[in-house]
Amino acid sequence: xxxxxxxxxxxxxxxxxxxxxxxxxxxxxxxxxxxxxxxxxxxxxxxxxxxxxxxxxxxxxxxxxxxxxxxxxxxxxxxxxxxxxxxxxxxxxxxxxxxxxxxxxxxxxxxxxxxxxxxxxxxxxxxxxxxxxxxxxxxxxxxxxxxxxxxxxxxxxxxxxxxxxxxxxxxxxxxxxxxxxxxxxxxxxxxxxxxxxxxxxxxxxxxxxxxxxxxxxxxxxxxxxxxxxxxxxxxxxxxxxxxxxxxxxxxxxxxxxxxxxxxxxxxxxxxxxxxxxxxxxxxxxxxxxxxxxxxxxxxxxxxxxxxxxxxxxxxxxxxxxxxxxxxx
Amino acid sequence: xxxxxxxxxxxxxxxxxxxxxxxxxxxxxxxxxxxxxxxxxxxxxxxxxxxxxxxxxxxxxxxxxxxxxxxxxxxxxxxxxxxxxxxxxxxxxxxxxxxxxxxxxxxxxxxxxxxxxxxxxxxxxxxxxxxxxxxxxxxxxxxxxxxxxxxxxxxxxxxxxxxxxxxxxxxxxxxxxxxxxxxxxxxxxxxxxxxxxxxxxxxxxxxxxxxxxxxxxxxxxxxxxxxxxxxxxxxxxxxxxxxxxxxxxxxxxxxxxxxxxxxxxxxxxxxxxxxxxxxxxxxxxxxxxxxxxxxxxxxxxxxxxxxxxxxxxxxxxxxxxxxxxxxxxxxxxxxxxxxxxxxxxxxxxxxxxxxxxxxxxxxxxxxxxxxxxxxxxxxxxxxxxxxxxxxxxxxxxxxxxxxxxxxx
Numbered sequence: 001x002x003x004x005x006x007x008x009x010x011x012x013x014x015x016x017x018x019x020x021x022x023x024x025x026x027x028x029x030x031x032x033x034x035x036x037x038x039x040x041x042x043x044x045x046x047x048x049x050x051x052x053x054x055x056x057x058x059x060x061x062x063x064x065x066x067x068x069x070x071x072x073x074x075x076x077x078x079x080x081x082x083x084x085x086x087x088x089x090x091x092x093x094x095x096x097x098x099x100x101x102x103x104x105x106x107x108x109x110x111x112x113x114x115x116x117x118x119x120x121x122x123x124x125x126x127x128x129x130x131x132x133x134x135x136x137x138x139x140x141x142x143x144x145x146x147x148x149x150x151x152x153x154x155x156x157x158x159x160x161x162x163x164x165x166x167x168x169x170x171x172x173x174x175x176x177x178x179x180x181x182x183x184x185x186x187x188x189x190x191x192x193x194x195x196x197x198x199x200x201x202x203x204x205x206x207x208x209x210x211x212x213x214x215x216x217x218x219x220x221x222x223x224x225x226x227x228x229x230x231x232x233x234x235x236x237x238x239x240x241x242x243x244x245x246x247x248x249x250x251x252x253x254x255x256x257x258x259x260x261x262x263x264x265x266x267x268x269x270x271x272x273x274x275x276x277x278x279x280x281x282x283x284x285x286x287x288x289x290x291x292x293x294x295x296x297x298x299x300x301x302x303x304x305x306x307x308x309x310x311x312x313x314x315x316x317x318x319x320x321x322x323x324x325x326x327x328x
Numbered sequence: 329x330x331x332x333x334x335x336x337x338x339x340x341x342x343x344x345x346x347x348x349x350x351x352x353x354x355x356x357x358x359x360x361x362x363x364x365x366x367x368x369x370x371x372x373x374x375x376x377x378x379x380x381x382x383x384x385x386x387x388x389x390x391x392x393x394x395x396x397x398x399x400x401x402x403x404x405x406x407x408x409x410x411x412x413x414x415x416x417x418x419x420x421x422x423x424x425x426x427x428x429x430x431x432x433x434x435x436x437x438x439x440x441x442x443x444x445x446x447x448x449x450x451x452x453x454x455x456x457x458x459x460x461x462x463x464x465x466x467x468x469x470x471x472x473x474x475x476x477x478x479x480x481x482x483x484x485x486x487x488x489x490x491x492x493x494x495x496x497x498x499x500x501x502x503x504x505x506x507x508x509x510x511x512x513x514x515x516x517x518x519x520x521x522x523x524x525x526x527x528x529x530x531x532x533x534x535x536x537x538x539x540x541x542x543x544x545x546x547x548x549x550x551x552x553x554x555x556x557x558x559x560x561x562x563x564x565x566x567x568x569x570x571x572x573x574x575x576x577x578x579x580x581x582x583x584x585x586x587x588x589x590x591x592x593x594x595x596x597x598x599x600x601x602x603x604x605x606x607x608x609x610x611x612x613x614x615x616x617x618x619x620x621x622x623x624x625x626x627x628x629x630x631x632x633x634x635x636x637x638x639x640x641x642x643x644x645x646x647x648x649x650x651x652x653x654x655x656x657x658x659x660x661x662x663x664x665x666x667x668x669x670x671x672x673x674x675x676x677x678x679x680x681x682x683x684x685x686x687x688x689x690x691x692x693x694x695x696x697x698x699x700x701x702x703x704x705x706x707x708x709x710x711x712x713x714x715x716x717x718x719x720x721x722x723x724x725x726x727x728x729x730x731x732x733x734x735x736x
Contacts, residue, residue, distance in 0.1 A: 055611040063661030252505035253546040303524035322539035
C-alpha cells in the first residue's frame with residue numbers, strides 16, 4: 001500500500017532534488033499506509049517534499065499560488081469537479097505561510113505570510129490552516145468516494161470504474177485497512193473482465209519474488225534502475241503529480257522490448273530450482289503455479305513447450321507472456 | 329492480501345477457456361510487410377507536438393503594448409524590445425526566432441484563444457479533453473480513433489518515447505511506440521520463441537490480446553526501422569547557423585524530431601507522428617524557464633522543417649503544436665502563473681495558409697480573471713482530419729460542425 005500511496009501523493013525527486021524530504025515523506029506513507037487517511041492527509045499537507053513539489057513554499061497571502069490547493073482537492077482528497085474554481089482560490093489562502101527548509105526536511109510556519117481571515121470553502125465559512133483544511137476536506141463524503149475510487153482503479157480495474165458506492169461505508173472512519181479489506185472481498189474480483197496490466201514495478205516485484213531475487217543483492221543494481229526507467233516507472237520519479245498511468249499505457253512495442261531485456265537479466269540472477277527440479281513434462285504447469293497464472297493459453301503453451309529443457313528460457317518466456325504481463 | 333489473489337478468484341469462477349492458436353508468424357514474413365511499401369509522395373503527414381503542463385499563451389504570443397498586460401504581470405511581462413513582431417499588435421516570444429522566420433515565409437498559422445467551453449483547469453482532465461476530443465469520460469484518443477478507422481498497420485501512427493500517449497489509444501488497436509534509442513529486438517532462437525508469444529489466442533481477454541499485439545508489432549516495426557535509425561539524419565542545409573535561443577546541445581524534443589525526420593525521409597508509411605515536451609507548468613519563476621522551453625520548441629521545429637526541405641517531403645508535412653490550457657492573466661507572487669483557459673495553437677508547413685486565425689481574447693473582457701475562448705480546438709482537429717488525414721471529421725469527432733480554414 002505504500003507504493004499505492006506514493007502514486008497517490010505523487011512527488012518527484014526531479015524537482016525536490018533533496019533526498020531527506022523524499023525519505024521523510026516515504027516514512028510517513030509507510031507509517032500510514034494501512035492506517036487512518038485523515039492522519040495521512042494531515043501529514044501530507046505539512047510534508048516538506050509535497051509542499052516544495054507543488055510550490056507551496058512560494059504561496060503567500062499577497063498573491064496565493066494555487067498549485068497545491070488545486071491538487072489537494074483534485075488529486076489527493078476529493079476528485080476532479082467536486083469543488084469550484086472559487087474553492088481553489090479560497091483554499092490556496094489557507095495554505096499560505098508554509099516554507100520548506102529542504103536541508104532539514106522541515107516545514108516552518110510564518111504567521112505573517114499566512115492568511116488569517118475567514119474563507120468560504122465548499123459552502124462552509126471559517127478560518128483554516130493546512131491541518132484543519134485537510135481535516136475538513138477528508139471528512140466530506142466526496143473524499144470517501146474518491147479514495148474508494150482510486151483504490152478500485154489501481155487494484156480492481158482502471159477500465160471499469162467503481163459503480164458500487166456502498167463500498168464507501170467501510171471507509172466511514174477513514175480506516176484504510178477496512179476499506180482495502182472490503183474492496184478485496186468485493187464480488188467484482190470474480191469478474192474476469194476486471195483484468196489489469198502489471199505496471200513495471202508490479203511486474204518487477206512479482207517476478208523478483210517468484211525468482212527469489214533480492215533487488216539489493218542484484219549483481220548490478222544500476223541495471224534495475226535503468227530498466228525501470230526505460231519502462232517508464234522509476235520509484236520517486238513519478239511523471240507528474242497525477243502519478244503513473246495504468247493498463248494500456250504499459251502495453252507498447254517499447255515496453256515489450258524492455259521487458260524481454262529486463263527478464264533476460266532477471267533469469268540470470270534467479271533461483272530456478274523450483275522449475276529445474278521438476279520433470280520437463282511437469283514444468284509448464286509448474287510455471288503457472290510458480291508465477292500465479294491461472295492457465296496458459298494454447299499460444300503460450302506452444303511457446304513454452306519449445307523451451308521445455310531450458311529452465312532459464314522457460315522462465316523468461318513466461319515472464320513476457322500476455323498471461324503474466326496482464327493479471328487476469 | 330494473500331488470501332484474495334486474483335488467481336484464486338478466477339480459479340473459482342472457472343475463467344480462461346482454451347482457444348485455438350491463430351496463424352503462425354515468422355520474423356521474415358513480418359519484416360517484409362513494411363518498408364517495401366513506402367508512403368507515396370504527396371501523402372500528407374501530421375506531426376503532433378504536445379506541450380505538457382499548460383503553456384503560457386500570453387507570453388508566447390505577446391500583447392506587449394497592452395497596458396493591462398504590463399500591469400497584471402509585474403516581473404513576468406516582456407518589454408517591447410524583447411519580442412518579435414507578428415502584426416496586429418502581437419509579438420512572438422523572443423526565444424522563438426526560428427518559428428518567426430517561418431512566420432515571415434507565411435508557413436505558420438497561429439490560431440488564437442483556443443480552448444473549449446467551461447475550461448477545466450486540471451492538467452489531467454484538460455489534457456484528456458484535448459487528446460480525446462471528447463468532453464467527459466473518454467477511453468480513446470482522437471488519433472487512436474483515426475487509427476481504428478484505417479486498415480490495420482502498426483506503422484500508421486507512431487509516438488516517440490516509451491509510453492503510449494492517450495492521443496493514440498484506440499479501443500482495440502492503438503498507435504505504436506518508438507523509444508528514442510530505437511528498438512533492439514532479440515535475435516536467434518530467443519526471437520523465434522518470443523514471436524510465438526505474439527500470436528493472439530482465442531482465450532485472451534482484451535488486454536492480453538493487446539499485449540500479444542505489441543509483441544508482434546515490436547518485431548514488425550523494429551526489423552524495418554533499425555537500419556534506418558543507424559543512418560544519419562537528413563541535413564538541414566538552409567538553416568541559419570545562429571538561430572538564437574539556447575543553441576547547442578541536444579534536447580529531448582530535438583532528438584525525437586531527428587528520428588521522425590530520418591523515418592519520414594526514408595519513406596516510412598506513417599501518417600501521424602507524436603512528439604512531446606514537458607515542463608510548461610510554470611507556477612514559479614516562469615519567464616526564464618518558459619523562454620528556454622519555447623526556444624527548444626522553435627529550434628527543434630525549424631530544424632525539422634529545414635530537414636524536410638532537404639528531402640522531397642516538405643510539401644507533405646504539417647506540424648501541430650498545442651498545450652492543455654493557457655495560464656492565468658495575472659501573475660502570482662512566485663513570478664509564475666496559475667492554470668488558465670485558452671491559448672494559441674500553432675500549425676506549420678507549406679500546406680498551411682500562414683497568418684492569424686481566431687480572435688485574440690481581450691484583456692478588457694476577462695471572465696473570472698481568465699481569457700475568453702474564441703476558437704474551439706475541435707474546429708482545428710476537424711480541418712486537420714479532413715485536409716491532412718483525408719478522413720471525414722464525422723468519423724472521429726461525431727457531428728462537429730466548426731472548421732478553421734487553415735490549409736491551402
